[in-house]
Amino acid sequence: MKLVGAGMTAVDHGGSLGRAKTLFPHAPHPFVDLSTGINPHSYPLFDLPATALSRLPESERLSELAEIAAKAYGAPSAAHVAAAPGTQILLPRVASLMKPGKAFVLGPTYAEHAKAAAIAGHAVVEVTDFDALAEADLVVLVNPNNPDGRLIARDRLLGLAARLRAKGGLLVVDEAFMDVGPAEHSLAGDVGEGGIVVLRSFGKFFGLAGVRLGFALADPLMAERLGTQLGPWAVAGPALEYGIRALADTNWQVTMRARLAAEAGRLDALFSRSGIPVAGGTSLFLYLSLTDAPSLFSALGERGVLVRHFAERPHVLRAGLPGSAEEWRRLEDALAAWASQRDEKPKEIAT
Amino acid sequence: MKLVGAGMTAVDHGGSLGRAKTLFPHAPHPFVDLSTGINPHSYPLFDLPATALSRLPESERLSELAEIAAKAYGAPSAAHVAAAPGTQILLPRVASLMKPGKAFVLGPTYAEHAKAAAIAGHAVVEVTDFDALAEADLVVLVNPNNPDGRLIARDRLLGLAARLRAKGGLLVVDEAFMDVGPAEHSLAGDVGEGGIVVLRSFGKFFGLAGVRLGFALADPLMAERLGTQLGPWAVAGPALEYGIRALADTNWQVTMRARLAAEAGRLDALFSRSGIPVAGGTSLFLYLSLTDAPSLFSALGERGVLVRHFAERPHVLRAGLPGSAEEWRRLEDALAAWASQRDEKPKEIAT
Numbered sequence: 001m002k003l004v005g006a007g008m009t010a011v012d013h014g015g016s017l018g019r020a021k022t023l024f025p026h027a028p029h030p031f032v033d034l035s036t037g038i039n040p041h042s043y044p045l046f047d048l049p050a051t052a053l054s055r056l057p058e059s060e061r062l063s064e065l066a067e068i069a070a071k072a073y074g075a076p077s078a079a080h081v082a083a084a085p086g087t088q089i090l091l092p093r094v095a096s097l098m099k100p101g102k103a104f105v106l107g108p109t110y111a112e113h114a115k116a117a118a119i120a121g122h123a124v125v126e127v128t129d130f131d132a133l134a135e136a137d138l139v140v141l142v143n144p145n146n147p148d149g150r151l152i153a154r155d156r157l158l159g160l161a162a163r164l165r166a167k168g169g170l171l172v173v174d175e176a177f178m179d180v181g182p183a184e185h186s187l188a189g190d191v192g193e194g195g196i197v198v199l200r201s202f203g204k205f206f207g208l209a210g211v212r213l214g215f216a217l218a219d220p221l222m223a224e225r226l227g228t229q230l231g232p233w234a235v236a237g238p239a240l241e242y243g244i245r246a247l248a249d250t251n252w253q254v255t256m257r258a259r260l261a262a263e264a265g266r267l268d269a270l271f272s273r274s275g276i277p278v279a280g281g282t283s284l285f286l287y288l289s290l291t292d293a294p295s296l297f298s299a300l301g302e303r304g305v306l307v308r309h310f311a312e313r314p315h316v317l318r319a320g321l322p323g324s325a326e327e328w329r330r331l332e333d334a335l336a337a338w339a340s341q342r343d344e345k346p347k348e349i350a351t
Numbered sequence: 352m353k354l355v356g357a358g359m360t361a362v363d364h365g366g367s368l369g370r371a372k373t374l375f376p377h378a379p380h381p382f383v384d385l386s387t388g389i390n391p392h393s394y395p396l397f398d399l400p401a402t403a404l405s406r407l408p409e410s411e412r413l414s415e416l417a418e419i420a421a422k423a424y425g426a427p428s429a430a431h432v433a434a435a436p437g438t439q440i441l442l443p444r445v446a447s448l449m450k451p452g453k454a455f456v457l458g459p460t461y462a463e464h465a466k467a468a469a470i471a472g473h474a475v476v477e478v479t480d481f482d483a484l485a486e487a488d489l490v491v492l493v494n495p496n497n498p499d500g501r502l503i504a505r506d507r508l509l510g511l512a513a514r515l516r517a518k519g520g521l522l523v524v525d526e527a528f529m530d531v532g533p534a535e536h537s538l539a540g541d542v543g544e545g546g547i548v549v550l551r552s553f554g555k556f557f558g559l560a561g562v563r564l565g566f567a568l569a570d571p572l573m574a575e576r577l578g579t580q581l582g583p584w585a586v587a588g589p590a591l592e593y594g595i596r597a598l599a600d601t602n603w604q605v606t607m608r609a610r611l612a613a614e615a616g617r618l619d620a621l622f623s624r625s626g627i628p629v630a631g632g633t634s635l636f637l638y639l640s641l642t643d644a645p646s647l648f649s650a651l652g653e654r655g656v657l658v659r660h661f662a663e664r665p666h667v668l669r670a671g672l673p674g675s676a677e678e679w680r681r682l683e684d685a686l687a688a689w690a691s692q693r694d695e696k697p698k699e700i701a702t
Contacts, residue, residue: 004385
């Protein structure tokens with residue numbers, strides 16, 4: 001168990017090209033940014049009506065978005081949906097649905113969850129044993145997990161939710177990467193029972209992280225409480241327009257899911273060919289576990305290929321999908337260069 | 352004094368065309384929407400880079416926005432700025448900077464302030480006497496006020512802030528309409544003293560309410576606490592791009608201020624000519640006080656001209672600026688029709 005203290009420092013995130021330039025000032029530009037799990041093939045951009053920028057977002061349009069989101073994610077109804085400018089801003093609000101108590105975060109996982117629970121006043125502990133979770137008042141876990149893709153089956157989650165619910169507790173499941181499945185393990189359809197909040201991210205699967213759109217799925221009372229905290233115009237005009245169109249576009253979603261699965265397979269094969277063990281992942285990122293991860297991170301970075309490293313876990317990396325033939329080529333070249341360099345070194349270095 | 356209870360109902364806001372259509376189903380379309388105080392002449396729209404939608408907002412870009420906002424609003428530095436997806440979402444967070452206590456809102460004013468303070472756990476009272484405010488732990492007021500334009504001089508506000516600060520209290524000044532002045536009464540430059548939070552709205556003056564951008568100006572510790580609550584990507588890509596460009600565009604701002612002042616003068620003259628007393632306002636809206644306000648609201652609405660009415664104050668209306676020659680003409684026609692209809696009626700009706 002790891003106690004998460006109040007003296008929190010800024011969390012390092014993927015997706016910052018500014019940081020990449022600082023780390024690798026001599027890398028060729030532009031960077032191939034594989035440091036996030038964001039789909040590189042964004043939903044087709046379209047011209048927004050000027051009123052999406054100039055006018056206050058209409059409440060009717062927000063209701064429409066909630067309807068469509070409920071259908072897309074499989075929530076019981078629009079009353080079970082709270083839309084927000086990204087899931088990130090929801091995290092402290094969701095944690096605040098419970099009075100300050102004992103919060104367990106199933107780790108290792110996305111660092112902002114522990115931070116948000118601490119902001120909400122909880123005593124936060126990161127635990128790695130699923131069976132220990134039921135002792136908490138508030139449990140937060142990511143399914144499938146980021147960064148390793150670990151999946152917890154729906155029936156186990158429902159069992160945990162029932163135990164928490166019985167004592168007035170709350171299970172929060174961040175399904176940020178559930179768009180790429182396996183959908184049968186989503187709890188979106190179970191939030192009506194109460195005691196469960198499911199978080200869904202719009203920007204990752206639809207490749208539109210800049211519009212800021214995310215959802216909490218919960219029983220109607222909790223969804224309303226969250227909506228009240230966010231106020232009447234939390235979702236911006238562009239997010240409303242993209243959300244409504246993309247979440248209703250089932251054809252695009254089905255096609256994209258298949259495409260991402262194929263590309264993740266290609267990425268898996270590429271790493272494996274390069275002697276890099278793939279220890280997990282989803283269709284949006286792979287989780288690499290190797291003792292010389294720092295050397296791989298640097299070698300790729302110097303060639304302008306940015307993957308995600310983790311300060312506290314130096315032996316793992318996370319890599320998202322390249323977005324173009326050119327990006328694939330640059331990754332392949334960088335991996336080949338790293339592999340040949342590695343092969344020239346003695347296998348064991350006495351230090 | 353009016354006690355604001357926990358059993359709050361949805362607040363009616365201006366700016367909803369959906370609601371207008373329900374109220375006035377036979378009105379000619381499109382509506383001339385004067386129900387908000389949003390500038391009808393929006394900052395010029397421009398093409399966003401695709402990455403503003405597809406990529407996570409860059410923290411460097413957010414820092415740039417904070418720098419520019421500090422200069423534009425006159426805050427001591429970027430460290431005194433917390434940027435958010437609209438000021439609305441900031442309200443409960445700002446109220447939460449204080450432990451639950453006694454919150455006074457200087458009324459009548461924008462209804463969401465009392466609601467937000469109640470969400471934050473405060474016992475909220477709406478007071479109308481400025482001198483009574485110092486008894487509270489948290490004071491929230493709007494300057495210039497919405498909907499009546501009442502202005503409180505900076506030195507009185509600083510005196511109040513000093514009294515609150517001395518006992519660990521907080522003064523929140525919502526300067527949503529201060530962009531149109533009088534800027535010398537802004538507290539933006541005084542937030543470094545501590546105990547003061549100034550709220551600034553981007554969407555109203557720049558006519559871009561849909562992008563959702565707002566700021567809290569405060570001492571660096573409070574600004575950081577607010578930033579932590581909002582998380583790393585609270586401001587969407589489009590809001591970042593528009594905020595950076597428009598807040599740096601001093602020429603546009605100076606020209607627009609003069610234009611809005613002239614147009615508000617024209618609107619004032621028009622209402623006065625129609626026998627409608629203008630009791631206050633700013634360059635972005637006028638405050639009308641007349642006993643037959645409900646009849647004026649309906650007569651305008653049926654002709655497709657929407658002004659703002661207030662459920663609890665039936666004798667006042669608020670009217671924003673028409674945006675085009677056609678909109679001015681429709682307002683003038685609707686006012687003339689109402690005035691001639693009124694003149695045909697007996698002046699006093701015994702009921």
